[in-house]
Amino acid sequence: METFSLLADGFAVALNPFTLMLAVAGCIIGTMVGALPGLGPSNGVAILIPLAFSFGLDATEALILMTSVYYGAMYGGRISSILLNIPGDEPALMTTLDGYPMAKAGRASDALVLSGVASFVGAFLATIGLMLLAPMLAQVAFLFGPAEYFALYLLAFSTLGGIASNNQRKAALAACIGLAIAMIGLDNSSGMPRLTGGNMHLMDGVDFLVAIVGLFAVSEVFIFIESHGKSSAIGVKIDKITIPVKDIVRTSGTMLRSTVIGFIAGILPGAGASLGSFLAYMAEKSTVRDNSRFGKGDPRGVAAPEAGNNAAAGGALVPMLTLGVPGSGTTAVLLALLMTLNITPGPLLFTERPEVVWGLIAALLIANIVLLILNVPMVRIFVKVLSVPPGVLLPGVTMVSFVGIYSLSGSSFDLLLMIAFGVLGYLLRKLDVPTVPIILGILLGNHMEDSLRRAMVLSGGDWQYLYSSKIAIGLWIAAIVGFIAPLFLKRFITKPSRVEPDEASDG
Secondary structure, eight states: OHHHHHHHHHHHTTSSHHHHHHHHHHHHHHHHHHHHHHHHHHHHHHHHHHHHHHHHHHHHHHHHHHHHHHHHHHHHHHHHHHHHSSSSSSSGGGHHHHHHHHHHIIIHHHHHHHHHHHHHHHHHHHHHHHHHHHHHHHHHHHOOOHHHHHHHHHHHHHHHHTOSSSOHHHHHHHHHHHHHHHHEEEOOOTOOOOOOOOOOTTTTOHHHHHHHIIIIIIIHHHHHHHOOOSOOOOSSSSSSSSHHHHHHHHHHHHHHHHHHHHHHHHHHHHTTTHHHHHHHHHHHHHHOOOOTTTTOOTTHHHHHHHHHHHHHHHTHHHHHHHHOOOHHHHHHHHHHHHHHHTTTOOHHHHOOHHHHHHHHHHHHHHHHHHHHHHHHTTTTHHHHGGGGHHHHHHHHHEEEHHHHHHHHHHHHHHHHHHHHHHHHHHHHHTTOSHHHHHHHHHHHHHHHHHHHHHHHHHHHHGGGGGSSSHHEEEEEHHHHHHHHHHHGGGOOOOOOOOHHHHHHHOO
């Protein structure tokens, strides 16, 4: 009963006209961002965080706006996957396997509507799972001491980026870069400057948002200029939007099974929506009686990954809110948002700031209904986003990034630092080094260091204290498995070749 009482309080926050407007706006913006190939939810949220601060939003309003963008981008990623055979982001990769063949067979409308319904089922049920599971996990978090938190942070570093990266060594290198950046500034214990080079601007360390906007948004501008210099074109045309009732009924079991798989994958720190999408697709393909149509335009091959990746998006919020450890790259950006707002995610968040947690959950339930409406009868509007010329899109992205960061600090040094991070992000992406572990290192590096120091103080310098409890041992084992497992999973993931828009049109 207490849960429903808190949820009712959350709806009182979410149904505020201004908050509701933010949720709807976030859904629209997020769907547009997700529809653009390569941008994805991480970049969309990173770009808009400075804008949220520019408008003076409070913690609850800012978090609701950004999570609505997050959910909207997860919905929108399927659009370019189905119409162009180009995933809007990494989690939408598996949707191309059957979504594009359906579109090529003249069923683009059916594929878009079916994927929209599957996205709704996955995200809506995952939000309910977040509502029920997060408070229980928050109670478990009270059992964590410095040794357990150190092992938990290690687990996050071991797994985050593993599925999205082709090389675990590169993911580890990126995490080390992030940890090194986190060391910049004054030492928490001695007060001595570290790695500042005598620059007074770096005494307080590197600002989360400057690094995030630079690595994600500014580097994306460089990538976009290089790879999308010409106006995009829709590969497969769609005419009248119809509701494929038979396909929806036929795949209802697929959606439910994939939602469970995706939600569990999302809860795992670092696994995220990419793993949820992959596991949901492979599980459905291996369990159904007749899978001969998979890869050739089977509706189940569209419903499974979409339900899986959207459920994983909701599941990824569970460890972020209850443990302060992001479950995906986007939740790492959301974690930075909370820390910038002086809100510390963790078990105390549910008791100290219940309006933030339950307002967010209520807003996400409403946002999913809004997204279903936007992504079924109004999907043709978002398809038009694919034809936006980069010459129009890029100046807007750049302007929002620069104006937003400058409005926060008023420092030209932060703008230069943001550009430097943008160049770094561009070079790393050209080298196929993931940028998400860098962000995680910047966010959690100091917390990991503090946990290690407290553990050593409590144990008198005995390193065995770090794996002295059952929880710590379990987390150490999970970290090792999480680092090694992607090396084997990659063998089973075959990325479909991308079809250029012109070629798609000719097909």
